[in-house]
Amino acid sequence: MQGPGKAGHVAPDQHSTPQWGLWVARTPRRNGGQNQGSRTMAEEAHLRVLNNPRFQELVRRRSGFAWTLSVIMLAIYFGFILLVAFAKPLLAMKVGGGVTSLGIVLGLVVIVVAFLLTGLYVRRANGEFDALTARLREEVQ
C-alpha cells in the first residue's frame, strides 16, 4: 500500500513535459497554458470537466474521504496483525472476568468496523458525491 499511497501524495513526474502530476487526494489545479495547439473535441470535453470547480470539489471531497477510510482500515488491520505478531500476551489477557480474551473481542471489533466503514462510504457516496456528479454532468453535457 505504501507504494501507491505515497505516489498519491508526492508529486509530479519529471519527465513528461506537461503538467499537473497526480490528482489523487489533492485539489486539482489547472496551471493553464499547456496543451497549446490544436485540440480534439474529446480533449475539449474532458478539459471542460477538469476545469470545472464542481469536479475539483467532488474529487477533493471524495478522494479525501476514501483515502482517510482506507488508511483507517489499513491501520486497524495491520495494527491487529502486529499485535498478533508482537504482543501475544496482551491479546491473551482476559476481559470481563471469564475466559473470553481481548484478542477475540478485538478480532470481532475489526470485522464489525470493516463492515461499518463500507456502510459509511456507500452512504456518503450514493448521496452527497452522486448528487455532485449529477450536477457536474448537467453542467458539462
Next chain:
Amino acid sequence: MRRFLWVSALAALAGTAAHVGLAHAAGALEGQVDRQALNLAAIIMFFLFVLGTLGITYRAAMQTRSAADFYAAGGGITGFQNGLAIAGDYMSAASFLGISGLVFASGFDGLIYSIGFLVGWPVILFLIAERLRNLGKFTFADVASFRLEPTSIRILSATGTLVVVAFYLIAQMVGAGKLIELLFGLQYLYAVVIVGILMIVYVAFGGMKATTWVQIIKACLLLAGASFMAFMVMLRYGFSPEAMFADAVRIHPRADAIMAPGALVSDPVSAISLGLALMFGTAGLPHILMRFFTVSDAQAARKSVFYATGFIAYFYILTFIIGFGAITFLMTDDSFYHAGAEGVINRVGGLIGGTNMAAIHLANAVGGSLFLGFISAVAFATILAVVAGLTLAGASAVSHDLYAEVIARGRANEQKEVRISKITAVVIGIVAIVLGYVFENQNVAFMVGLAFAVAASCNFPVLLMSVFWKGTTTRGSLIGGFLGLLSAVVMVVLSKAVWVQTLGFPEAIFPYDNPALFSMTIAFVGIWLFSKADSSAQARSEQAAFDAQYVRSETGIGAASAHIH
C-alpha cells in the same frame, strides 16, 4: 441447446447413478477407511440443486445473445443480488470447512484468516470498485489498457488472470474430489468429472447470468445452513458466547491457549506478508473483479460491495461459532474419532476425515443425518459455483483479452468472440478435470495462497498504478507486472510448502510462508522505476492521456456509451 443440456445432465446423473449401485454392491469392502457411507439424502438434495441450476442455465442461455449478456449478464444484476453473488464467489468450501476446521483445531488463530479475507473488501470499495465500473467493460484488462497500449497490457493481464485461475482451480478441483469422496461415498474421479462437466455447462451455455444465479442460490443455501448450525450451538449455551468459550476451554486439549494467538503466525514478516496477500489479493482476483461489470452503474457497484462485505462478515462470525461449537459438541463424543494406538484418541487430529471435516460432523451432531445431507450438498454446490466463476473469468481473459485484442487486433465480431469464450470454457473444464486427476495425491493447500499472492503482486499493482498514477507507462506496467508475477511464483516454489513438503528438499530456500510483502514491493517498485525510465514518445502520449481517463474514472462521464447493453 436443449439437447446439449440434457446430455450433460444425463451424463452427470449416470456417473453418479452408476456409482451409487457400485457402492451399494461393494459395501464396506471397498474404499478408504475415511470414505463415508453413501449419503442418500445428500445426493437427492444435490440433484435438486443441479436440476434447479440447470433450469436456470437453460433460461439464461435463451436470453444470452450479445457479448454483454455473456460476460456481464447484460448489466442487469441489482446491487443486492451482486452482493450475494460476490459473497458466493468468496465463501468457498475451503473457507467454510477450512476456517471452521482451523478454529476447531486452534481457536483464535482461525480469526486471523477470517479477518484477512474480509478487510480487503472495504479497500476495494474505497479505491477500486467505482473506477473499475466507470472505466471497464468486461474484464479488469479493459481498465488497465484504457490509456496504455492494449496488446501488451492484455497479454499481461490475461497471463495474470490465467495463472490465478489455474492455481485456484486446481486447489478447488482436488478439494472437490476429496470432499465428495468423503461426503457422498463417490469415487474421486467421478466427483472431479461431474464438477468439470457441470461447470462447463453453466459457463458455456448460461454465461455470466447463469453463473451469477448459481452463485446467489448457493450463497443463500450456505448462509442458511451455517446460520442454523451457529443457532443450534448458541442455543445450547443460552446465547452466551462466554459460556461457549468456557466450555470449549474446559474440553479442548490446548485448554486456555485456544483463546490467544498460537503458532499460526510465527514471525512478524510472515504475518504482514500473509496480511498483504489476503487483503490485496482479493482486489486482484479476476473472477471477483468481473462481478463489478454485471451491475447497471457505479451506485449499484458500491452497494454490491456493501452487501457482500456484510454477508462475508456475518459468514465468518458464523464459522467462528461453528468452529467453537465443533469443539464442544464433537470432542466429547468418541463416535466422531478414530481411536489411535491402544485406544487413545487424539481429540484434534483424530477427527474422522481430519479437522477440515469439523463443520460437517457438527452438522450431523446438531441436525442429524438429514441436515448432514443438506450441508454436504451445500458444500458440493459451493465448489461448483466457485469453479464456474473461475472458469468464466479464465474464458473471458482468453476471448475478450487475448483473442479479440491480441489475435484479431480488435477486428473480431461479438458473435465470434463469445463463441471463442464458450470453446475456452469447455477447454478449461477439460483441463481442470485432467489436472484434478493428476494432482489427486499432491499437497495443493499452498495453491490458493499462491493464487492470492499472484493476484496481489501482478493484477492488483497494474490495476492500481494505471488508475492512480499518471506517470504509469506500458513499459513500466509490463515489466513491473511480470516481475511481480514471476517473483511471487518463484518465492512460493522456494518456500517450505513446495520446496520441502512437495518436492522433498530438506530445507526451504525462501524462509517465509508467503511472498506477498516482497513480490508486491518488487511489482510496485518495478512499475514505478521502469515508467520513470521510459522516455519514449509512446510514454509521453500515455501520460498525456491520463486526464481523459481521470475524468472518466472519477465521474463516469463518457462511460455511458460503453455500457449500453
